[in-house]
Amino acid sequence: MDLLSLLMSERLNLDGKKKAEYVRTLHEKVRTNIEKKIQQYTKQANKxxxxxxx
Structure with missing residues (x-):
C-alpha cells in the first residue's frame, strides 16, 4: 500500500482505534472497487x- 496517498492527518494520527477504523473502511472501499472491476471485466468478456x- 502506498502511504503517500493517505491523508497527512491519517499518517500522523497515532490513535490506534482511529487508525484501525480508517484501515478497515479503506479495505472495504478497495474490496468494493475490485468487485466492480471484476463485474466490468466479466461483462466485457461475455459481450x-x-x-x-x-
Whole structure:
C-alpha cells in the first residue's frame, strides 16, 4: 500500500482505534472497487456471446 496517498492527518494520527477504523473502511472501499472491476471485466468478456440455458 502506498502511504503517500493517505491523508497527512491519517499518517500522523497515532490513535490506534482511529487508525484501525480508517484501515478497515479503506479495505472495504478497495474490496468494493475490485468487485466492480471484476463485474466490468466479466461483462466485457461475455459481450456478444450467446448463452444457452437448457
Amino acid at each position: 456478444g456471446k450467446i448463452i444457452l440455458i437448457m
